[in-house]
Amino acid sequence: LEVWVFVSCSCRSRVGAQEVLWDMSIQPASLVERIQAIAQNVSNMASRVEQILQNSIVQEGSSSQCEVPRDPRYPECPGKVDWMRARWTSDPCYAFYGVDGSDCSFLIYLSEVEWFCPPLAWRNHSSLPTQFTQQQTKAPRRQAAFRTDLSVLLDQVGTGQESLSFMKRRIRRLAQQWATAANHLDAKLEQRWRDQKKILVHVGFLTEESGDVFSPKVLKGGPLGEMVQWADILTSLHVLGHNLKISMSLKDLQGFLGVPPGRGSCPLTGPLPFDLIYTDYHGLQQMKQHMGLSLKKHKCHIRVIDTFGTEPAYNHEEYATLHGYRTNWGYWNLDSRQYMTMFPHTPDNSFMGFVSEELNDTEKRSIQQNKVNNMAVVYGKEPSMWKGKEGFLQILHRYMEVHGTVYYETQRPPEVPAFVKNHGLLPQHELQQLLRKAKLFIGFGFPYEGPAPLEAIANGCIFLQPKFNPPHSSLNHEFFRGKPTSRQVSAQHPYAEQYIGKPHVITVDFNNTEEFEAAIREIMSAKVEPYLPYEYTCEGMLERVHAYIQNQTCSAPNEAHPGVGKQLGPMFVPLSNSTALGWSPNVPPPAAWPPLRALRLLVSQEGQSCVEACQRAGLVCERAHFHYINSKEALHALEVQCEVVDSEMNHILPAFSVMRRECGLQREALLFSCAGHSPKYRRLCPCRDFRQGQVALCRDCL
Template sequence: MMGRGQWRMLKNWTLLHRRQTIIVLTLAFFIWTVTVVNFSTSMSQYGVRESEKLRKDVINLSEKYVKALARENEGIVDGPYAGRFTAYDLKKTIAVLLESILERLNRVEDQLFNQTMMNRNITRSTEASGIQAQDLLEGKNEQCELTKKDKQLYPQCTGKIEWMKQMWKSDPCYSNYGVDGSLCSFIMYLSEVEGWCPRSAWHGTSTVPKDDPTILLMANITTNIEPLMQMLVDPNERESYAWIRMRIRRIWDRWTKAVNSLAAKQDLSGRRQKKILVHLGLLSQQSGWKFAENQFKGGPLGELVQWSDLITTLYILGHKLTITSEVDQLKNILSKLPAANSPCQSRKELPVHIIYTDIVGLRQFKKFVKEGYGKFSCLLRIVDTFGTEPAFNHQQFAKKRKKSSSWGGQNLQPQQFFNMFPHSPDNSFMGFVVEQHLNDSLVNEIPRENQALVYGKNEYMWQAKTQYLDIINKSLEVHATVYMDERSDKETNTASTIIPSYVINHGFLNGEDLHTLLRQSKVFVGLGFPYEGPAPLEAIANGAVFLNPKFNPPHNRNNNAFFKGKPTEREVTSQHPYAEQFIGEPYVYTIDIGNEEQVRSTVQKILDLDTFQAYMPYEFTEEGMIQRMNSYIEHQNFCQFQRQPSKWPPEKAITLLFGEPNKSCKDVCWEKNFICEPSHFLRTNSMEALKQHGAPCSTEKVALDIFYPALDTRTNDCILQQDELLFSCVGKQENLRRLCPCRNYIKGQIALCQGCER
């Protein structure tokens, strides 16, 4: 980099050189003007009066032009970016003069000779370069022009350039980075600092600088639990992490065995240690959700299961963690970061590599980083149980289409949302671990009884389910684990006006006692709520068959109060869609619980089974989660600045499929035993790709919606996606055939393609 003195010398030399060039070119220009005008007077078809008027017009225009050019050049200051091109201003001056000369020559020749063909040829020659004089005066340079491919690979670059044109003076940090108002400085800043534009547009290479291996810290497998327990001590003595600590400690031996088993199967060495901030906004006092207060009183535990397993995975893989849950903790960390308060989005200075939080935590985070949020946004991973679809994530689109949600409008890459189950291919599947409390020797000693355990720990879940339970009670003894508020001495845990009197209620049980009860039971009875919890998988892992209530019509945000505010239009076909779709019989029976005959026959079918075998999907084991999260940490990258030349998942795992009308890419891919892979939508977003896969494109259009790229079957228009945030696996429309990126997957590890686990 040049020092200030060197810049000053370069600037002085450039200004002197510019003035000398202007003088020489101005003299040459006047000589040319006089020559042309004198020549014009000799033309017999013009009279003296006309010739004299033409001579005065040309000279008068020339004088005005030279004065304007001198004023223009006098106000130009060479910035750090412009200085990289030492002939930049000389080229600008010459180009403007030559273009002006040719323009006047065209006018003179048109008047004197009326040679229109020559005029057209000269005009074409002046336009051949693609950059005109006015372009150069505005700071353009052919080395800073974006190609069509650049715009496809970096679709947000053009919009960022337009923003910079208006806002680059809004904060001195931009000029400190060398932005001087020229197009070149905008593109260089947006490529070098913020990463929204390609380096190849001006630098000639798109390689990402490599880290110095001598100063990198490596991530090593960590099996000592005590430092993690110290991180999970609540400084405010609210015991927010009590349930999480209990779960981690209880199954720690399984975690250590799992990571050692995975290390024996695949190479876990040579991984860079990441600095990771984990902020559990749902546990904060400000959230008002009372997760911490209700964690041992029958409150929702699915989210705490996911958080405890995420924290364990990150720690055992050897990454450096900072864990917070209260706003004052987060504020204290962010107040010490200069990067948090500057709109210039340099990501070279960021103190963390990844930030895991939830929607509540995201709101708290935004509040304290303010203008600096943009630079942190690509580091975010949002733990999001039910999913956030692109149509709700895109703030302006959601507002325009009346899809606004208190959970949506975050304008993140959809894959930055991490779900509990693999139900939304636009998002990433984080998952959790299905806990196995009982060791093998203890399991074998527990006899299977003729009993059913009901999945419903709160009384309200049992409403209007008596008729359904009565049928089950005719064949099986019915048990429950409903949490009851403290009652008078005369009352017991079985006292309830909602729960049938024949139900044997055990109250709130710890993990080992609950799993013993599951191991004794033949059937785990779903009531329809809660949706998509971990308990059915725990039951299946203990050999109990899950009765999964079917929804007809499917539950969604239009017909169900629970989903009304959720940022998804997903059609939930049963209480547990994952168990229905990915497990199925004989471990799961999805039935209409309002159909008495179907309930009766299904219970009998279960009782006729010879054995009750346990089943555990690999992706819900400790090893499966470690493998999946390690792949995400190593390969997922949402920061343009750090964009790698090779994509993940790799192209060899992707198949492009041209769907039928009114089918989403999720359905198109699934019907061919693939998964929709949103990270490869850019490959489909071109006329060439659509034509190559059978689309009879007549015209090319660009639009803003979740259905594109696609072929309109009514008009044969090929419609491309205008905004990459709206690439969607779930969008579908009756008249559109979509071109879909579909990925192969590992059975039992659906988040990873074949060969992508390393």
């Protein structure tokens, strides 16, 4: 088909041409540019005419010319065409992609934009409009370089919300510590190549559409833990040198992703422009609404910041629905390592964390000299946290001067006893000064697992917290009900109890008067120095985030790796009451992260999870390694006697029953779980070692 395009000049155009000729002696380059522009316009007009003619051919075609294919490779195609016939006007995005109500336009859309129908033979795929092109030219690799200047990041965070102001103040206050940490990690990595990633950060809970319940509470004692963590995540990604975009509104999210106009029913207009997307549960829901089918296609790029963790049984939608694990959160069918927590309490997930302010040697000496031995600060900024606490506060008051930081506008909160010196809500630097004087920082049992206890311990305080008996969980406590985890919380801050402990952390039953008073006397005579775990320093967080970005991939198959046990079986070595998997020095391990040489295979007791089994051996459960122990050969190497070996979907598998002589292997990779346990089964547990002060990484993981 030849298309002739005739371009005529109006009088106005001729005058324009004369003006160009008149200017030739002054600006010769301008004439060339204008001629090139005219030529480009003619070319564009020709392409447009060709597109119009092609569309008219489709319009003239009857439904018989575009018969709905019956292809067994595309079984959903006929049903999708029927749906389009009835609902194609329900979202403007279909018209954006050229759908006009004809069967031909339905089939073009369903074969070229979505993937439910086979490609149409008569379509010229090489000349398709840009929005139909699904191939992405692979961009050349670029090396990430550490950044110590945070001014660009501060501009990106923006203004307008108190939450953002809080985050920017935090970023500025820790700027020098981030710079020092970047230089240390740069030297440690010895100029190793690091891929620069294109990263989108969408903070869903701060968007206007999600209600932004945090900004109004920032100045009134509301929770700040999430904003602390997000500020540190943004800073880590920027300092590590990645190409960062920040979204805190649906408009920005749609613009960055290239969402077509409409209500979110259609896929994105092209390939995903980001290597990674960090968001939260609110943001994940927003992405589902606006990415359509593309969310499923691009799921592996997503990382969900998830304070309390999501266990595999809650994450697998079908399994959660069938077995009573369905909640308002979970059920996204992600690789459970894509959920990133505030503390390393759920090894099925990845530990993202945050940072606490570090002290130099001079500041530490000053704290030691200025500590007030009988001064206590209460962990509780909201009046409701003080209700019913006067009994043990009276005991504390007999030994110490009690200080509070409870928010109030005009009148002292009645929940705060008269003997408490209440400073009101303090800015961060004033709170730091108060903690540097205090000997004791005492928790009331809520909030759970916040950053404040680590800040207090880093400033030389002893943290006294209540023990929970029985432990709090979704089964017996309203706060945890509906959260996608069965984790049992034994104290207000389990990380402080387990990973720090005495003398910095003391956990007692506050309902036991004698035990509580004995703890106060112990604290009065104790001397401690400021302490901060390495994993909560700026360098520790940079190290961890760097390792995730460069090594962690999401490629879980629908079923366990077949045959891998045949390679590993001979390498199982019995170790007293457990069994370990070590690599033969003559056999290089397969490519895996964490490296397989870190793997140790243990067998749990009945009723024991792999989290507990690994912890008791001084190790950490590594979910990524379940694939390598999920085989008959692994059971045989353990000398387990099985009369029946089944493969099924169950979050306690792989496991075996000694009494029943039954063994079970995992059929669904998304259900590999460190947390699962059963009173009737002993579990096969993939454990690994970890770096000193950095539990998220094995010794060879950096």
